[in-house]
Amino acid sequence: MADPVPAVSAPAGAPAPRPSPPRSPYALEMDRVRFARPGRLVLDEVVLRIAPGELVALVGLNGCGKSTLLQLASGVLGPQAGAVRVEGEDIARLSRRQAARKVALMHQSAPLVPGLTVRQLVRQGRYAARGPLGMLRDGDDATSRRALRDVGVEDWADRPVDALSGGERQRVRLALALAQETPVLLLDEPTTYLDLRHQLEVLQLVARLRAERGLTVLMVLHDLGLAARFAERLVALRDGRVAADGPPAEVVTPALLRGVFGVEGRVGRDEEGGWPVCHPDHPIPLQNDNHIH
Ligand SMILES: Nc1ncnc2c1ncn2[C@@H]1O[C@H](COP(=O)(O)OP(=O)(O)OP(=O)(O)O)[C@@H](O)[C@H]1O
Numbered sequence: 001m002a003d004p005v006p007a008v009s010a011p012a013g014a015p016a017p018r019p020s021p022p023r024s025p026y027a028l029e030m031d032r033v034r035f036a037r038p039g040r041l042v043l044d045e046v047v048l049r050i051a052p053g054e055l056v057a058l059v060g061l062n063g064c065g066k067s068t069l070l071q072l073a074s075g076v077l078g079p080q081a082g083a084v085r086v087e088g089e090d091i092a093r094l095s096r097r098q099a100a101r102k103v104a105l106m107h108q109s110a111p112l113v114p115g116l117t118v119r120q121l122v123r124q125g126r127y128a129a130r131g132p133l134g135m136l137r138d139g140d141d142a143t144s145r146r147a148l149r150d151v152g153v154e155d156w157a158d159r160p161v162d163a164l165s166g167g168e169r170q171r172v173r174l175a176l177a178l179a180q181e182t183p184v185l186l187l188d189e190p191t192t193y194l195d196l197r198h199q200l201e202v203l204q205l206v207a208r209l210r211a212e213r214g215l216t217v218l219m220v221l222h223d224l225g226l227a228a229r230f231a232e233r234l235v236a237l238r239d240g241r242v243a244a245d246g247p248p249a250e251v252v253t254p255a256l257l258r259g260v261f262g263v264e265g266r267v268g269r270d271e272e273g274g275w276p277v278c279h280p281d282h283p284i285p286l287q288n289d290n291h292i293h
Pocket of ligand 1: 042066
């Protein structure tokens with residue numbers, strides 16, 4: 001069939017148009033990322049590709065490299081080999097402000113500046129949107145207010161952050177990350193310190209933001225049950241390598257419990273929701289290889 005749009009040839013002598021770079025199909029891409037700390041290889045050849053709008057949970061034993069992976073994904077740390085790309089751009093080539101417009105990292109133990117109120121702290125999330133002199137732009141206040149409202153902490157706006165409980169601080173940290181209004185959200189144990197009700201509220205909020213605003217979310221969760229219920233994809237790290245990656249219904253198996261967590265256990269299905277439900281029985285020695293049998 002003939003092309004309905006005739007090709008327009010460039011006039012003789014005109015410079016050839018520069019081809020625009022192909023748009024990346026991935027919101028976040030880690031390409032053979034390696035990161036070592038003195039005396040310890042933390043992440044090795046990590047390959048992870050996350051499509052726009054995906055909600056991915058990252059799980060694994062203490063010390064396996066989950067937080068390090070999030071810090072690399074946010075550009076806070078740089079890989080020693082490989083590359084991290086956000087919406088196709090190498091994050092190492094972006095300025096701090098450019099990176100902060102693309103990726104927000106909520107870190108569970110990030111210190112909250114004492115003396116600031118919740119409102120003042122969350123307005124700091126607008127740093128990336130500020131002009132060269134650090135002035136807040138029109139709409140920044142509305143964005144901060146929306147972030148406070150999303151997380152249900154708007155009534156605390158005038159409270160000093162150092163007078164908040166652990167769980168209250170955690171929700172304020174989430175509001176701070178949301179105030180950045182980035183397409184990619186990285187959450188490091190967002191449910192730590194939260195009571196049962198607020199764990200569910202926070203994960204429901206994350207799922208809603210992803211559905212309504214198309215956010216791409218990568219979150220570290222220790223509760224495999226919550227990860228299996230709320231994430232559409234589960235990535236398990238073992239010793240700094242991706243040991244399993246797929247939909248929870250396929251990935252959460254007794255072999256995963258054994259191979260990644262060193263636990264003998266059973267896996268059932270939630271009667272209503274259908275998601276996997278783990279019944280860990282007892283710890284076992286970890287196998288030496290990274291394969292999940
Ligand atoms: N600032 C640091 N300096 C030196 N080593 C570090 C530092 N931060 C983390 N590590 C080490 O790097 C490894 C990976 O740590 P990381 O925090 O990424 O693990 P994690 O999977 O998030 O653990 P957890 O589940 O306990 O939070 C661990 O061995 C840890 O001791």
